[in-house]
Amino acid sequence: MILADSQRWIFPTTAVALASTAAFLLYAWMSPNGPSGGSIPGLIFAFAGTFIIIFECLLSLRKKYPASPIGRVSWWLRAHVWLGLLSFLLILFHTGFQWGQGLAALLMWLFVLITVSGIFGVVLQTWIPSRMMELVRREALFDHIPMLVWELRMEADERIEFLTADLGMKDDLMEFVRAGGVKQYFDPDQKASAALKVQAVVEKRKATRQIDIGDAPAAALKAHYLEEVRPFLFESPSAYTRKLYATADKVAAYFSHLRTILPLEAEPVLTDVEAIVEERRQLAVQSFLHRWLHAWLYVHVPVSMAFLVLTLVHAVISLRY
Amino acid sequence: MSKEDKPLDYERRIQDTKSVAQRVDLDYLNKPNRFRDLRRKLTWLAPLAAAAGIVPFLAGIGGGEKIFSNGLISRSHAIFEHKCSSCHTGLFTSVKDAACKSCHDGPPHPAKSVDTAKLNFEPGCAQCHLEHQGRTVLAEVADGNCTGCHSNLTASATGVKISGASISSFREGKHPEFPAVKLTDSRPLKLNHAIHMPAEPKTIRNIKLPMKCGDCHVTDLNSPASDLIPVTFEQNCRECHKRELEFDVHQVLGAISAPAPHTKDPLTIHAHIVETYQRALTANPFLPQRPLGRDFTPAASPAAWLERIVRDSESFLFDRKCKYCHEYEGQKDGFPVIAKVAPIRGHFQPAKPEPAAWLLRGEFSHRAHRAVDCASCHSGAKSSSKTADVLIPKMADCLICHGASGTHLDNCSQCHLYHNKARESDKDRRPVEQLLGRLFPEAH
Numbered sequence: 120m121i122l123a124d125s126q127r128w129i130f131p132t133t134a135v136a137l138a139s140t141a142a143f144l145l146y147a148w149m150s151p152n153g154p155s156g157g158s159i160p161g162l163i164f165a166f167a168g169t170f171i172i173i174f175e176c177l178l179s180l181r182k183k184y185p186a187s188p189i190g191r192v193s194w195w196l197r198a199h200v201w202l203g204l205l206s207f208l209l210i211l212f213h214t215g216f217q218w219g220q221g222l223a224a225l226l227m228w229l230f231v232l233i234t235v236s237g238i239f240g241v242v243l244q245t246w247i248p249s250r251m252m253e254l255v256r257r258e259a260l261f262d263h264i265p266m267l268v269w270e271l272r273m274e275a276d277e278r279i280e281f282l283t284a285d286l287g288m289k290d291d292l293m294e295f296v297r298a299g300g301v302k303q304y305f306d307p308d309q310k311a312s313a314a315l316k317v318q319a320v321v322e323k324r325k326a327t328r329q330i331d332i333g334d335a336p337a338a339a340l341k342a343h344y345l346e347e348v349r350p351f352l353f354e355s356p357s358a359y360t361r362k363l364y365a366t367a368d369k370v371a372a373y374f375s376h377l378r379t380i381l382p383l384e385a386e387p388v389l390t391d392v393e394a395i396v397e398e399r400r401q402l403a404v405q406s407f408l409h410r411w412l413h414a415w416l417y418v419h420v421p422v423s424m425a426f427l428v429l430t431l432v433h434a435v436i437s438l439r440y
Numbered sequence: 441m442s443k444e445d446k447p448l449d450y451e452r453r454i455q456d457t458k459s460v461a462q463r464v465d466l467d468y469l470n471k472p473n474r475f476r477d478l479r480r481k482l483t484w485l486a487p488l489a490a491a492a493g494i495v496p497f498l499a500g501i502g503g504g505e506k507i508f509s510n511g512l513i514s515r516s517h518a519i520f521e522h523k524c525s526s527c528h529t530g531l532f533t534s535v536k537d538a539a540c541k542s543c544h545d546g547p548p549h550p551a552k553s554v555d556t557a558k559l560n561f562e563p564g565c566a567q568c569h570l571e572h573q574g575r576t577v578l579a580e581v582a583d584g585n586c587t588g589c590h591s592n593l594t595a596s597a598t599g600v601k602i603s604g605a606s607i608s609s610f611r612e613g614k615h616p617e618f619p620a621v622k623l624t625d626s627r628p629l630k631l632n633h634a635i636h637m638p639a640e641p642k643t644i645r646n647i648k649l650p651m652k653c654g655d656c657h658v659t660d661l662n663s664p665a666s667d668l669i670p671v672t673f674e675q676n677c678r679e680c681h682k683r684e685l686e687f688d689v690h691q692v693l694g695a696i697s698a699p700a701p702h703t704k705d706p707l708t709i710h711a712h713i714v715e716t717y718q719r720a721l722t723a724n725p726f727l728p729q730r731p732l733g734r735d736f737t738p739a740a741s742p743a744a745w746l747e748r749i750v751r752d753s754e755s756f757l758f759d760r761k762c763k764y765c766h767e768y769e770g771q772k773d774g775f776p777v778i779a780k781v782a783p784i785r786g787h788f789q790p791a792k793p794e795p796a797a798w799l800l801r802g803e804f805s806h807r808a809h810r811a812v813d814c815a816s817c818h819s820g821a822k823s824s825s826k827t828a829d830v831l832i833p834k835m836a837d838c839l840i841c842h843g844a845s846g847t848h849l850d851n852c853s854q855c856h857l858y859h860n861k862a863r864e865s866d867k868d869r870r871p872v873e874q875l876l877g878r879l880f881p882e883a884h
Binding site for chain 1: 447448450452453455460463464465468469471473475478479482483484485486487489490491494497498506507508509510511512524528531532534568570581582583584585587588
């Protein structure tokens with residue numbers, strides 16, 4: 120976590136902040152016209168703040184080369200957080216707590232946006248991981264989620280077909296067998312004999328119900344599955360199904376209902392599909408939390424880069440005049 | 441049941457480590473991730489957009505360089521708003537005094553000739569006059585610019601005459617009392633505010649009292665500060681005090697009686713009196729037969745009568761009437777010499793024709809205070825019965841509004857100047873085309 124083990128940054132940063140505050144107060148008190156950005160002390164604060172801002176922006180570069188020997192990324196991250204806060208204070212001292220106008224005002228607004236988004240990000244990155252541990256028991260790599268969802272859908276189709284025979288789903292490029300044995304992927308490049316073997320299993324499963332629960336229960340299960348379960352097993356499930364399976368209790372309640380209307384022979388399949396839906400629900404929770412965990416970066420990083428460019432323009436133009 | 445007819449075995453879902461590991465697509469990092477890609481693109485696009493967006497402003501298109509201005513400039517310089525180089529003449533340096541002095545003279549400190557101290561350090565124009573602070577008035581500088589030196593004057597200048605002057609703000613104990621308060625008015629004229637402004641209303645010589653301040657103290661509408669026009673006999677006193685010029689002590693003139701001229705030249709008065717009686721004598725040759733006062737003895741001759749009545753009239757005029765207001769400073773050629781009054785304005789200086797200002801170092805505008813009742817500041821005016829009373833307000837009278845208001849009313853520059861305006865000269869005046877050309881080159 121970002122804030123863990125931050126003592127080595129808190130104390131020096133606080134000390135520098137206090138010293139800067141004392142220097143600013145002394146300078147403001149001695150300055151007949153009040154503090155201003157163009158005065159010598161104001162420029163010193165500006166240079167210090169800008170130096171830190173440039174250092175802050177180097178974090179992206181450091182992350183791009185994780186194996187570089189210039190300090191651990193965690194060290195850089197903590198420095199980024201604490202020095203970032205210090206730089207905001209220094210820039211406030213530079214401006215003399217004036218907002219300015221034109222480019223100066225724009226820079227202040229951008230700096231506020233960057234700082235607030237950064238603080239928001241630190242809070243999220245402190246809180247969300249622990250929350251995710253509580254809510255998501257089977258956390259996956261975020262990039263895997265679309266593939267996992269596809270796999271869950273395929274697996275659920277296959278298991279339901281044990282009770283209903285062919286569901287008539289033709290949208291997938293690959294077939295695999297899960298309920299009939301160890302998972303095997305088969306694509307056209309694989310050996311034809313293995314593919315043919317699996318093909319036979321698939322055709323048999325689709326041809327007839329492998330677990331006979333009767334026509335009416337099978338039709339009812341098929342209807343429930345196609346209308347309420349399967350739509351949830353997509354990357355972007357419908358709002359209706361998201362609401363239907365919003366919590367673990369709701370998932371359990373839904374499948375409890377199915378158990379009451381289906382014969383006992385369907386129990387193993389229902390239990391497995393319930394586990395699949397629950398896993399999908401947890402992946403949805405993980406996606407939601409993951410987006411919150413990183414969404415602030417879409418503001419923080421691009422705005423920081425734009426801010427850096429405009430800061431350099433501001434510095435050059437201000438010194439020129 | 442044949443092998444083909446046997447149903448497929450249903451394998452239960454197992455979520456062990458192996459099955460989970462089998463799900464991992466090891467090639468996932470090489471696959472596109474729209475969120476990661478979007479962030480990467482934004483990280484490049486945002487600074488590029490910022491750089492591209494700032495270019496027109498850097499090029500000054502449409503007065504675009506204004507966005508680099510640190511703030512609005514003062515009202516008087518607003519015409520330079522779009523022409524930064526009018527003042528910012530050098531690169532990577534602050535505004536130089538020469539840029540200011542191309543239009544303004546900026547004569548040196550001290551502001552008043554009464555002070556002759558020399559500053560140890562002459563501050564630059566921009567040190568006190570801060571631009572880009574909004575539509576301010578540049579002359580209204582922050583107090584710190586003044587008190588930085590005036591709180592310890594002897595350390596900041598040489599030849600300081602004022603002893604113990606340590607001024608840190610316009611507050612009791614931090615600013616000296618106005619010197620005028622300790623002065624007395626030695627003007628040789630008997631002025632009496634109390635008589636003219638009695639507490640109880642009364643009528644004297646058909647004049648209703650109390651008078652109002654403005655009856656005598658009239659503001660000069662042509663003066664920017666609405667200075668008061670000096671009080672004169674002709675303008676302000678004659679209406680009520682014309683009897684003080686009457687000399688016909690024996691009441692022989694009747695309808696042709698004319699008051700003596702209001703002049704400090706006794707010979708002119710004498711000539712007027714003689715001429716008046718001669719005309720009366722011409723009109724009525726029997727006048728010498730009439731008694732003069734209680735003397736019933738007829739005059740020996742018209743000349744003797746004339747000489748007697750002129751003497752009595754002048755004695756009456758000079759000894760009683762003129763003295764009603766004026767003081768004498770001896771005799772000359774048999775006539776009293778009336779002490780010079782000088783214009784009734786400021787501090788009377790016997791040896792100088794022009795009075796000195798009551799406020800030696802401060803400025804005051806009656807116009808700025810026109811909403812305030814005179815007595816609010818000149819609190820002692822109604823009870824003053826002596827010329828010596830100086831009715832200039834004390835510092836305490838000003839402190840009611842100034843000093844602790846927390847507004848610009850407390851500023852040193854509200855009452856004091858920095859530059860010696862008496863030494864200010866016009867800078868080279870330029871034709872308007874040249875000035876406009878400097879500001880707006882397209883005007884040519």
